[in-house]
Amino acid sequence: MWRHRVDYLFISPFFILFLIFGLYPLLFGIQLSFSRWQPGKDMVFIGLDNYKTLLLTDPELKQALLNTIVMLLWILPTGLGGALVLAVMLNARKLVGRSFFRTLFFLPFVTSQVIVSFVFQSLLDKDYGWVNLLMGLVGIPPIPWLTQTFWAQISITLLLHWMGMGTNILIFLGALQAIDRELYEAAEIDGATATQQFFNVTFPMIRPVMLFMIITATIGLMNLYAPVVLLTNGGPGGTTLTLFMRMIQLMTSIRYGEGAGFGFIIGGIILLITLVQMKFLSSWWTVEGKLKQ
Amino acid sequence: MATTISVQPKTKQLVTRKSWNIRRRLGYILLYIFLILLSVGFFFPFYQMAIGSLMPKEELFKLYPQLWPPGGPTLRAYLLLLHIEPPTNMAYLANFHxxxxxxxxxxxxxxxxxxxxxxxxxxxxxxxxxxxxxxxxxxxxxxxxxxxxxxxxxxxxxxxxxxxxxxxxxxxxxxxxxxxxxxxxxxxxxxxxxxxxxxxxxxxxxxxxxxxxxxxxxxxxxxxxxxxxxxxxxxxxxxxxxxxxxxxxxxxxxxxxxxxxxxxxxxxxxxxxxxxxxxxxxxxxxxxxxxxxxxxxxxxxxxxxxxxx
Amino acid sequence: MIHKSFNRRKFLKAAFLGTAATALAACAPQTVTVEVTRQVEKQVEVTKEVVKEVEKNVEVTKEVIKEVAVTAVPVELKGELTVWGHADHPLDNAGQAFMAKNPGVKFTFVGEDGWDKKVEAALAAGSGLPDMVWYEADATQVAARRGILLDVTEMVKKHESELVPSKLAEARYQGKYYGMPGDITPNNYWYRTDITEKAGAKDINPDIKYDEFLQLSKDVKAKTGASMYVMNSNFTGQGILPFLVPHYSLGGNVSDESGENIVIDNEIGQQAMNYAKQAWDLKAGLDADWFSPPYWGAIKEGKLGGTWSPPWMRGFFETEVTSPERGQGKWRNMLVPAYPGGKARCNVWGGATLCGFKTVKDPALVMAYMEYTFASIEGATVTGNWGIIPPYLPWLKGYFKLTKASLFEPTWDWTGQIVKALDQMRTDFYRLPAYGVMMGSLDKFGLPMLKGEKPIKDGMQEWGDYIRAENKKLLEAIK
Known part of the structure; x- marks a missing residue:
């Protein structure tokens, strides 16, 4: 061990910081979730009361969970599916301007959620926004983008796609470019159409990346907070309230113990969803065919 | 913008086993149309932000949004934010740096x-x-x-x-x-x-x-x-x-x-x-x-x- | 002591004389021309001008006015003060004026959205709190129950008889005062005369009944396209007034005086929601989020012809309504339309309390600022000019009349209408912790009832149960 002291020293910052800023708050959070506490007062142990209240009597938990899952069902397939389709398009062999498109789609990466929210608010405004104006030109009546549950969820989806699509496209492009061209050539010789090539060659090759992205995107969406707060503030009528927002709400309505408990419930939900995804898509871990390198 | 368009080196290794037929060309045309439309959509929020900053406040949030400020772009918003132009009736700006x-x-x-x-x-x-x-x-x-x-x-x-x-x-x-x-x-x-x-x-x-x-x-x-x-x-x-x-x-x-x-x-x-x-x-x-x-x-x-x- | 011999009788005398002076001033043509501007420096000048004008017109007041000026000047004050609240704030103006008076004081107002979350974060972290915040009535009560507020009983007691009683109650918990009563909100109904004129009849009958009002709204909407009330599809912001006004007017409450029993789902509550639904179903309201750009756009374009409105709204309106085409000088205010069986023809919405935290460095300085802002003629003039109604009776009874409003018709006695509403205010209305729970869940539970997805009786019951449960949790948490 002593021989490797320098190695341990080099990796120690992470572990030291994790102990202080990761593990200690975690343990403190566990204690808090079994207690009633507010700043300046003593902590009172109340057993499972916080969890009971949350799981049995908190209507917002159900609402927020439902909202988050609905948004997840919106965002995951359209986001990842859309990115994959775009990546395949950008990977077209004779495409001129590939890097231009790639850069453009990736550009929103540098913007902040705060600023994007301003811009989207103005674009999606029911009466004054560009989107409704343009849709009006083709005869679509004005859509209440931010004030009706369904459309508000779509608006949030659009915003997240605009911000994140470029990154997803790049990741998929990376995966696609790693696929050996010979596989396609072989398929072409066999007379496979473009669609057949996609399902028989492309998709099986990128499944691990896809799974990785599904899992990370799910975790990311479970922590969805800033864009929703800034765009719809959970409205209308709490129908875009997310889990993370509810947790902050609990904390700021002085129910710290419940807030901490809520954090663990979110953690449990994420774990559960991730496990389900991994179980159902376990075959996706393996690549059929061969990679270039 | 056009200057950033470049041809990927990989496309030079042309696969000429199959003829470059019309159907494929049509496919590429549709692809370009789609990508260009989408690019416009992706770029538009940036445009809105930039042009919005150059419009007088009165032109924003009018019933019909403007692509270009009718009276020409103005730097007033920047001058106000940077305190170059003294704000009138906007005391809060004085504390915004x-x-x-x-x-x-x-x-x-x-x-x-x-x-x-x-x-x-x-x-x-x-x-x-x-x-x-x-x-x-x-x-x-x-x-x-x-x-x-x-x-x-x-x-x-x-x-x-x-x-x-x-x-x-x-x-x-x-x-x-x-x-x-x-x-x-x-x-x-x-x-x-x-x-x-x-x-x-x-x-x-x-x-x-x-x-x-x-x-x-x-x-x-x-x-x-x-x-x-x-x-x-x-x-x-x-x-x-x-x-x-x-x-x-x-x-x-x-x-x-x-x-x-x-x-x-x-x-x-x-x-x-x-x-x-x-x-x-x-x-x-x-x-x-x-x-x-x-x-x-x-x-x-x-x-x-x-x-x- | 900051406060020198403060003789209430003298003060009331001053107030009386002030009123007399005002009355005289109002008779003489071209006397008081007070230019109301938003600029703080000017506001201080305005105050001086008001005093000067009164002095000029009525010799007798001279002596008393001087005394007012003397009593308002505290001993030399030093230190720093930070106040948090929503942005664009009368407290900022008052702070600037306070600084001008006390060069040794550095006053910072941080006005931003979500400041309440920051307060909570700072409390949890145990540092980073400001000196004072601008708490709504229910938040004041929550904070007082948590024991985080500075006890200012001694200072407020001195002014008890000079402050509006219903406002005092909002700062009181278990016999002690935990804040300085802030603005009072005797809400009115406002309407724009050029729009009603276009629709056929300029004046609205001051005794208009609610059903007549709905009919009128329908007519005006049909004839001019303008809405006579705000009812947004989110049921938030100003859009909740179609419910809050009848609820207050009919004698409704969220909780009883103890704050423990929830009564929102009683018959009054149901009836109020019924009235709100009538306004919703009429589809004649302005559907724009409160204070959003489309909202202001609608006001500029003359799409809003009337609205239930708290007095403080004027402060916000006047910066946007800047020309006669936009309705400047075209508005009137009046008592809210009468509901059958209604007790009060007004309501309360907003109106906060200036609270200090227990942790403040210099309680004396904090109290001096509170006193200056809401218990001195000068402070009340500054905040009153901003657009809120300070609860200071000597000011309300006299100087208030001098407050100019560019929004209202020049000949319209708008302050008189507010005073009328003030007289209608209920003393049995409670804004306790449960009130905050109600406000926070109004859209969620109200929308299904308004949309007709849920019968009002069931919907109110469900909502009542929700508030009951949440209120219990909240009271438990802050015990």
């Missing part, structure tokens, strides 16, 4: 990046090139922390920051994130891929200390990888909002994101979207500069980071 907020954000992000890149490269190097007891277990432990949802720690983390007396300082953005699981993982991947073992071995034989190997050998070779990590974390810290809005409550210390989010509501009487857009443009410029200077590294970083995972 956009350049200071941008400066705060740059300071916060730059220091965070320097700390992060150093410690993550250090740890990444050890995990990539050294062998020692429990190496794999320790590395797995680091990766597992990636799965910990931020929600779990949010409230207690906050209380901890307060107890450390770090409210209204940038320390919460510098210290806890000095070594991150993602950063260590990314740097390890880069080092494995770019630095051959032989170089390190020979340096060790020459009697160089580990610290010397890290700073004199690994880091210079690894600049590219370090830039990728630096930019990813720079963008992340620069755009951070949730934590900073709660921690940086003092008007002098707040970052441009916090300041702008407040600015939206800070003039309830008259939502000055022109000023807001101008502020947004100023806040985004540093990132755009970084992006265009390092776009190759960023995009390759994003592409390779995931594929090797």
């Amino acid at each position: 956009i350049l200071r907020y941008v400066g705060n954000s740059l300071l916060m992000a730059t220091v965070a990046v320097l700390i992060q890149v150093f410690f993550n490269t250090m740890a990444g190097y050890v995990f990539a090139k050294r062998s020692f007891p429990f190496k794999n277990q320790l590395f797995s432990m680091i990766l597992v922390t990636l799965l910990l949802p931020t929600a779990i720690n949010f409230v207690p983390f906050f209380i901890l920051i307060g107890r450390l007396g770090w409210m209204n300082t940038y320390l919460p953005f510098w210290i806890p994130g000095a070594a991150t699981a993602f950063g260590i993982f990314l740097m390890r991947q880069f080092i494995v891929a770019t630095i051959p073992d032989e170089i390190i071995d020979s340096a060790t034989i020459d009697g160089a200390s580990q610290f010397q190997i890290l700073t004199r050998l690994v880091m210079p070779i690894m600049t590219g990888g370090m830039v990728v990590l630096a930019i990813l974390s720079f963008v992340g810290v620069y755009n951070e909002f949730v934590m900073s809005s709660l921690i940086l409550t003092n008007p002098d210390t707040r970052t441009v994101q916090v300041a702008l989010a407040n600015f939206l509501k800070s003039n309830i009487r008259a939502p000055n979207y022109d000023l807001l857009f101008a502020g947004s443009v100023m806040a985004t410029i540093p990132l755009l500069v970084v992006f265009f200077v390092f776009q190759r590294q960023i995009m390759e970083g994003v592409m390779s980071g995931a594929i090797k995972g």
Whole structure:
């Protein structure tokens, strides 16, 4: 061990910081979730009361969970599916301007959620926004983008796609470019159409990346907070309230113990969803065919 | 814009086994139309922000949005924000110092990046090139922390920051994130891929200390990888909002994101979207500069980071 | 002591004389021309001007006015003060005026959205709190129960008889005062005369009944396209007034005086929601989020012809309504339309309390600022000019009349209408912790009832149960 002291020293910052800023708050959070506490007062142990209240009597938990899952069902397939389709398009062999498109789609990466929210608010405004104006030109009546549950969820989806699509496209492009061209050539010789090539060659090759992205995107969406707060503030009528927002709400309505408990419930939900995804898509871990390198 | 269009070298290896038939050409035309339309859609929010900042307030939020200000663009919003033109009837502007907020954000992000890149490269190097007891277990432990949802720690983390007396300082953005699981993982991947073992071995034989190997050998070779990590974390810290809005409550210390989010509501009487857009443009410029200077590294970083995972 | 011999009788005398002076001033042509501007420096001048004008017109007041000026000047004060509240704030103006008076004081107002979250964060962290905040009535009560507020009983007691009683009650908990009563909100109905004129009849009958009002709204909407009330599809912001006004008017409450029993789902509550639904179903309201750009756009374009409105709204309106085409000088205010069986023809919406925290460095300085802002003629003039109604009776009974409003018709006695509403205010209306729970869940539970997805009786019951449960949890948490 002593021989490797320098190695341990080099990796120690992470572990030291994790102990202080990761593990200690975690343990403190566990204690808090079994207690009633507010700043300046003593902590009172109340057993499972916080969890009971949350799981049995908190209507917002159900609402927020439902909202988050609905948004997840919106965002995951359209986001990842859309990115994959775009990546395949950008990977077209004779495409001129590939890097231009790639850069453009990736550009929103540098913007902040705060600023994007301003811009989207103005674009999606029911009466004054560009989107409704343009849709009006083709005869679509004005859509209440931010004030009706369904459309508000779509608006949030659009915003997240605009911000994140470029990154997803790049990741998929990376995966696609790693696929050996010979596989396609072989398929072409066999007379496979473009669609057949996609399902028989492309998709099986990128499944691990896809799974990785599904899992990370799910975790990311479970922590969805800033864009929703800034765009719809959970409205209308709490129908875009997310889990993370509810947790902050609990904390700021002085129910710290419940807030901490809520954090663990979110953690449990994420774990559960991730496990389900991994179980159902376990075959996706393996690549059929061969990679270039 | 047209100048940035380039032909990928790979397309030169033309596959001419099949004839370049009409159907395929039609397909490409449709593809271009689709991509161009989508590009317009993707670019439009940027355009809206930029042109909105050049429009007089009266032109924004009219019943029919304008593509171009009818009276020609005006720099008034910028002049007002920068206090070059004295604000009339807008007392709150006198206390809004956009350049200071941008400066705060740059300071916060730059220091965070320097700390992060150093410690993550250090740890990444050890995990990539050294062998020692429990190496794999320790590395797995680091990766597992990636799965910990931020929600779990949010409230207690906050209380901890307060107890450390770090409210209204940038320390919460510098210290806890000095070594991150993602950063260590990314740097390890880069080092494995770019630095051959032989170089390190020979340096060790020459009697160089580990610290010397890290700073004199690994880091210079690894600049590219370090830039990728630096930019990813720079963008992340620069755009951070949730934590900073709660921690940086003092008007002098707040970052441009916090300041702008407040600015939206800070003039309830008259939502000055022109000023807001101008502020947004100023806040985004540093990132755009970084992006265009390092776009190759960023995009390759994003592409390779995931594929090797 | 900051406060020198403060003789209430003298003060009331001053107030009386002030009123007399005002009355005289109003008779003489071209006397008081007070230019109301938003600029703080000017506001201080305005105050001086008001005093000067009164002095000029009525010799007798001279002596008393001087005394007012003397009593308002505290001993030399030093230190720093930070106040948090929503942005664009009368407290900022008052602070600037306070600084001008006390050069040794550095006053900072941080006005931003979500400041309440920051307060909570700072409390949890144990540092980073400001000196004072601008708490709504229910938040004041919550904070008082938590024991985080500075006890200012001694200072407020001195002014008890000079402050509006219903406002005092909102700052009181268990016999002690935990804040300085802030603005009072005797809400009115406002309408724009150029729009009603276009629709056929300029004046609205001051005794208009609610059903007549709905009919009128329908007519005006049909004839001019303008809405006579705000009812947004989110049921938030100003859009909740179609419920809050009848609820207050009919004698409704969220909780009883103890704050423990929830009564929102009683018959009054159901009836109020019924009235709100009538306004919703009429589809004649302005559907724009409160204070959003489209909202202001609608006001500028003359799409809003009337609205229930708290007095403080004027402060926000006047910066946007800047020309006669936009309705400047075209508005009137009046008592709210009468609901059958209604007790009060007004309501309360907003109106906060200035609270200090227990942790403040210099309680004396904090109290001096509170006193200056809401218990001195000068402070009340500054905040009153901003657009809120300070609860200071000597000011209300006299100087209030001098407050100019560019929004209303020049000949319209708008302050008189507010005073009328003030007389209608209920003393049995409670804004306790449960009130906050109600406000926070109004849209969620109200929308299904308005949309007809849920019968009002069931919907109110469900909502009542929700508030009951949440209120219990909240009271438990802050015990």
